[in-house]
Amino acid sequence: MSDLIANVVGTAAALCSITSFAPQMVKIWKTRDASSVSLKTYSLTVTCFVLWTAYGVMIDAWPVAVANACALVMATGVLLMKWRFSRGS
Secondary structure (H helix, E strand, O other): OHHHHHHHHHHHHHHHHHOOHHHHHHHHHOOOOOOOOOOHHHHHHHHHHHHHHHHHOOOOOHHHHHHHHHHHHHHHHHHHHHHHOOOOO
16 A cells, blocks of 8 residues: 555544544533533543553654544543533533
């Protein structure tokens, strides 16, 4: 497989991972309701992205590290909004 095809596939995968959290973030922000978000699921998701980011750094695979760090930011945003909008409920 050519490097170009591999880079296109990797870039598409990274963009999908990163942007997959955007609809959930927008919905929570607009409604101020995060009751449909699973705290356990997003806690595990954030933990996974932390580990993938660390792995990418450890093996000097910067595309892996950067893509997962970006996805980590998005997943953490959902998790923080879950915490913020669920307090007192």
